[in-house]
Amino acid sequence: MKKNNRLLKDRIAEQLMAIMTISSLLLVVAMAVGLYLKSVPILQEHSLWDLLTEGEWRPMADKFGFFPFLMGTLYVSLLALGIAIPISLLMAIYLTEYAHSVVKRYVFPFLDILAGLPSVIYGVWGMLVIVPWVSDVVAPSLRHDSSGYTVLATGVVLGVTVIPLLVSLFIEIFSNVGREIREAAWSLGATRWQTTKDVILRQTAPGVIAAVVLAASRTLGETIAVIMVCGNLAIVPSSLLDACYPIPALIANNYGEMLSLPLYESALMFAAFILFFVVLGFNLFSRLVLRKMENK
């Protein structure tokens, strides 16, 4: 009897844990369905094409053009990646190909700190350091007048937030390359840099691209840090010194008033749905590529 009891417990636990695992997985599906259902009303009123390409945003007058927000998101993400990729790549190459393990011991805690700092702190830093830098140093040197709350400031702040993610992914990818491959290149007389450029980077190219896509998805969803430095103007930015208004900022700034108008709420949920959809796609792609690299 006692034994049966124990086996029964084991079975019940198995079922319970299976339910927990599967229901936590269904969260992805639930999110997709939930956000989609909420965006149906706006999609019935306006065509998807119009929503994505119209430039006018006046919810009270039934104008829901997402184009400025999409462009804002695109510009700041590209700029952030343009800043973060070279820095992270060089840093990761140094740490895997050149550095002593002692150096890693001292550098890693710094990366931990950078990775752990909350978004709002990056925003505070942006307001204290980067925004004044843009308005007092960069803009005057280009004979431009700027408040500092610009695409440039947002891109710099976002770029710094994704550096730790990129560095740790790159390090993982480079460390997967066998030592004998490096030694083969060295024995042919290649310098370390030649080995890195012609052997390591060539072999890990898919992984590097996957890591960049993952970092891109991270920049798309960053919210509070972005709101604090982007200027929040619904325009299509035409230069680095223009204000911008990325999608997450749009959602977070207007959640309070959106309930006043059913279509407004639907529009913001549609924005969240786009964000979810793009991030999901990016993540799926890069995780599958990274996994394939790992198993090789």
Place this chain on the structure above:
Amino acid sequence: MKRAIVIEKIWKALMYASIALVLFFVVSVIWSVFRRGLPVLSWEMVSSLPGGGFYIGKEGGFLNAIVGSIYIVGGATVLGLLVSIPVVFYLNVYLKPHPKLGVVARLAYDILFGIPSIVYGAFGFTIMIFFGLRTSLLGGIIVVTLLIIPIFIRSMDEVAKTIPQDILEAGYSLGSTRLETITVVVRQIAPAIATATLLGIGRAIGDAAGVMFTAGFSDSIPTSLTQQTASLPLSVFFQLSAPQLEVQDRAYAAAVVLTAIVLILSLSGRFIMNRFSRNKI
């Protein structure tokens, strides 16, 4: 040959420069926050609630935000661990003979980890409206729990994967059921649970976008799960948008408190990892 060596030197210099730049960013973030916030931080701010006229610069502090954050993070951490430990156990003990579902599950958790917190917030908000709930402490706890479950599961699973099958089989051969090996498994991954918890708390306490939608904001300390609650990141964010210098001062002071908490968490996480897993760098 000479040329290759010169090129090597140039690239190496660029690598040094990039590392210096990253170190500069770290120092700059922390130094700028502390330099602005530390001089205006006072005991009154961390120990009292907002008084009347708080938002136009009158007396008071942000104790409501500190306690609110502790409630949200505490609740979410406990709930998150209650879900993720069984899931990790299931993935690594019950599912070990059939790894197919494990592969799919791990992919899904990786993806959930990548979903931005604003999407969690928006989703949580629609769910709450669907069930007729208002923004509340409970809503905040639920959304933050969802947010940190993938972090918990991924970092514990990373270590649980390395538990040798032999250990489990030794248990089975002594007559234990799969469930009863849980004590062995938990003991094996104990440092990972600790690190994951610290990581999760760090992420949870810094999250603003998720709680903005679901927990709202309040000047008092919530006394029940259905009341709105403040949180540290939102307290920083809202007060910074005020025009008065006194209010902004408090935002920077709150930022110092938040940064200090997160620094302690991330450094102790690294310490635990170094102390208990020596084969890792």
